[in-house]
Amino acid sequence: MTGQGLGSGPITGVRPLGGGTQNIMATFEREGRRYVLRRGPRHLRPRSNDAILRETRILGALRDTAVPHPRLISCCTDPGLLDGAVFYLMDPVAGFNPSLELPALHAGDPGVRAEMALSIVDSLALLGTVDYRQVGLEGYGKPDGFLERQVPRWMSELESYRQFEGYGDRTVPGVERVARWLTRNRPTAWQPGIMHGDFHFANVMFERTSPRVAAIVDWEMSTIGDPLLDLGWLLATWELPDAPGIFGGAFMKSGGLPEPGALVRRYAEQSARDLTAIDWYVVLACFKLGIVLEGSHARAIAGLASPETGAELHTATLRLFERALRTMDGNP
Incomplete structure (x- = not known):
């Protein structure tokens, strides 16, 4: 993150995010900005990393369209940083999942x-x-x-x-x-x-x-x-x-x-x-x-x-x- 200009100093306020059934998501804060990290499941399947990389490609492609989607910040294609998992960072979505709650x-x-x-x-x-x-x-x-x-x-x-x-x-x-x-x-x-x-x-x-x-x-x-x-x-x-x-x-x-x-x-x-x-x-x-x-x-x-x-x-x-x-x- 530091090498890509995404803040400096410690990562704080880490907590898991629910809603999915397989992939792992967590949110955290660095230098006053909140991020969401998404990666494959704890026990990676043969194509888990491919699926994550496909997501980053389509989120990047939708960036300049009017389609409502999470904004991609950056992708890490190196599986060595998170025990074999590639991952990406996106902006949090200010909203709720209606399968989990109804305000x-x-x-x-x-x-x-x-x-x-x-x-x-x-x-x-x-x-x-x-x-x-x-x-x-x-x-x-x-x-x-x-x-x-x-x-x-x-x-x-x-x-x-x-x-x-x-x-x-x-x-x-x-x-x-x-x-x-x-x-x-x-x-x-x-x-x-x-x-x-x-x-x-x-x-x-x-x-x-x-x-x-x-x-x-x-x-x-x-x-x-x-x-x-x-x-x-x-x-x-x-x-x-x-x-x-x-x-x-x-x-x-x-x-x-x-x-x-x-x-x-x-x-x-x-x-x-x-x-x-x-x-x-x-x-x-x-x-x-x-x-x-x-x-x-x-x-x-x-x-x-x-x-x-x-x-x-x-x-x-x-x-x-x-x-x-x-x-x-x-x-x-």
């Missing part, structure tokens, strides 16, 4: 919560308008064949769970039917753009004094793909029955929220993208996210993850596939 203003006024919902859609639509080439993200993802890759990629992921002891021949009810429907109904034309990759309410922070989005956070799954999948992801997790707190917590249980159709109409007002096939993106989001969560269930069965967490996420997978099937049948 009195937001908890006590259904109108404020409705505006929060519309604000998150506005932020997502704004992200979809950014030209990824102009902000230096050429090569950040592989948009060619993006939609075609989704079903085989995630069916292969589901098949890989058989390696976990005890999971065996288990499967997710309806997965084959959903896969066939997605393949038959895949859109033939779409416009590549920046995707957040895990867009739901727990990955957005809001201002404490208004319903406005303060920052979209946790960019580790971002890529260049079809931004409408982010909208589908939001709709797939919207007021999902028996959903874990990571999909919105207290906010999603607060009541009085706009219906999914209102969210789609709001997005259409802000975007030139063709939303004719939005149900397809909702089904794909249910399919992909459900398979991702099922991985935790498989690891839990094998004794490699918390049984309680595994059971909770498996329930969420079942609810997601039920939503996918209803959406396919025209009854979302």
Whole structure:
């Protein structure tokens, strides 16, 4: 930090920050300025450092855009300083995570919560308008064949769970039917753009004094793909029955929220993208996210993850596939 002109003297006021499920975040102060440090989990996975470096690239690319995001200060690519972990520093976000808390203003006024919902859609639509080439993200993802890759990629992921002891021949009810429907109904034309990759309410922070989005956070799954999948992801997790707190917590249980159709109409007002096939993106989001969560269930069965967490996420997978099937049948 000293070598980059980021203050001098001791680091003080160190404390951990919550909100994520894997990566570590902490805040501290140096010479009167507060920072947030983000790095991979304590026990690094093979691609943990790559994910952190990807985050720094996209946060840097968004710096001069109107998309609300944490401001990147600096990145350390040397894994030798923090026991094998690369890390980056960013400015703190003045806001709150609605999956963890709802301040009195937001908890006590259904109108404020409705505006929060519309604000998150506005932020997502704004992200979809950014030209990824102009902000230096050429090569950040592989948009060619993006939609075609989704079903085989995630069916292969589901098949890989058989390696976990005890999971065996288990499967997710309806997965084959959903896969066939997605393949038959895949859109033939779409416009590549920046995707957040895990867009739901727990990955957005809001201002404490208004319903406005303060920052979209946790960019580790971002890529260049079809931004409408982010909208589908939001709709797939919207007021999902028996959903874990990571999909919105207290906010999603607060009541009085706009219906999914209102969210789609709001997005259409802000975007030139063709939303004719939005149900397809909702089904794909249910399919992909459900398979991702099922991985935790498989690891839990094998004794490699918390049984309680595994059971909770498996329930969420079942609810997601039920939503996918209803959406396919025209009854979302």
